[in-house]
Amino acid sequence: MAEIVPKKIGTHSGAFHCDEVLACLMLSKYTSEFKNGVITRTREQEILDQQDIVVDVGGIYDPSKHRYDHHQKSFVDTFSSQHDIRLSSAGLVYKHFGQEIIKNVAQSLLDENKDNLNIEIPLNQETLDCLHQRIYDGFILGVDGNDNGVEQYPLDIKPTYSDKTQLKFRIGRLNPMWTEKNADENVRFRSAMEIADIELRWQVKILLLSVLPAYDSVKQSVLNRFNTHPSGEIFTLETPVPWKDHLEDLEKSLNLGKQIKFILFPESPAKKAWRIQSIPENWGTFDQRVSLKEEWRGIKDMTELKNVTKIEDIVFVHNSGFIGGAKSYESVLRMGLESIEAHNAKLNNKQ
Incomplete structure (x- = not known):
């Protein structure tokens, strides 16, 4: 040869x-x-x-x-x-x-x-x-x-x-x-x-x-968002997978605008804890469409955090309000709904 x-x-x-x-x-x-x-x-x-x-x-x-x-x-x-x-x-x-x-x-x-x-x-x-x-x-x-x-x-x-x-x-x-x-x-x-x-x-x-490989999972979760809440403003990923690029594409292809405000996902596949994260106002930035409630943010003392939020299994809320966590799915969903409600009330008061 x-x-x-x-x-x-x-x-x-x-x-x-x-x-x-x-x-x-x-x-x-x-x-x-x-x-x-x-x-x-x-x-x-x-x-x-x-x-x-x-x-x-x-x-x-x-x-x-x-x-x-x-x-x-x-x-x-x-x-x-x-x-x-x-x-x-x-x-x-x-x-x-x-x-x-x-x-x-x-x-x-x-x-x-x-x-x-x-x-x-x-x-x-x-x-x-x-x-x-x-x-x-x-x-x-x-x-x-x-x-x-x-x-x-x-x-x-x-x-x-x-x-x-x-x-x-x-x-x-x-x-x-x-x-x-x-x-x-x-x-x-x-x-x-x-x-x-x-x-x-x-x-x-x-x-x-x-x-x-995460695309189908993210797409199906977005399509099923009304199962998370009738407003369609929150969607749930059952497995923690990369989602940001796919959500950006899906919002365009499905003509969703900026309807979705939060995503819920497990901290790990074992689902022993859950996270809630806000959706960016503009992709590639840290600004948020809706932030987690201001009075919850950055509290390190767990007893104080539980007293302020009235959520018994809450784990944390980031200083900037873009992410938070709790031990149960029900609690992170509640965190999102209450934050959206507070955000809307603030907008109405400005008007």
Whole structure:
């Protein structure tokens, strides 16, 4: 059998960034054509010309020649007509190889977890298409935006806190510091690829093994919300599953508006305690359509909390009023109904 010669992957030398690290990782681990490819980091055009594929350098975007740079002025490509952020090298690789990448990542995760799943998760085309789109929108798009200098928020809004746990920071800090003498850039690049791989696999794993399988459960719970209460303003999940993304989609597809105010769910599958959580006024924020009653919030002393709420098995109410808990389902339902009643009374008094 003829020996398989690994393909040659080229990218730029010097300081490395999240986009080409992720691009090289996806190509060299999750595509059949470039699997185990030899990565060369250079800016010398003669060497780049010898590579089977080049990302993030070279000034050329030509898929037919496997040239994927995005720095030239003529480059304006986005992932689809529904997107308006230009692609980085990670986005370019994902646009052209993403379906294969997602299929291989997903299959390896299913193989890895096959003895530890309590439900069967089919890897059909519908699942793959959903993963492909969601991974771009929820992960790769952020890499594209960061690399192209697109602000996440309008410039007139001052961030209330700094989040430096993002992938770009975790990769960026592996670049040699100016005080280091003998740091090997290529070794650091390989370490950065390992971090990118861990992040990519987690992004797919969360969707494949947790979020997507929860859709039917959330949908059925929303449709059955009038069984929780005739108002339809509260719904119950019998199993604690990821629900926020699905509820946002369901509110749109079912034309629910902002009718639902609270969700009830067990703390664990054993149902020994229950939680009540408010639905955000605007998705992706912490503001609430209806908060748990103000006079209940943040009381640490259990005797005082029980006296104030008149709920014997209450456990807590968060300071901000977005979540609370009790030992029984009946009590969290009561917490929601009383909070909605108090909220409506306050609105009526303002009028």
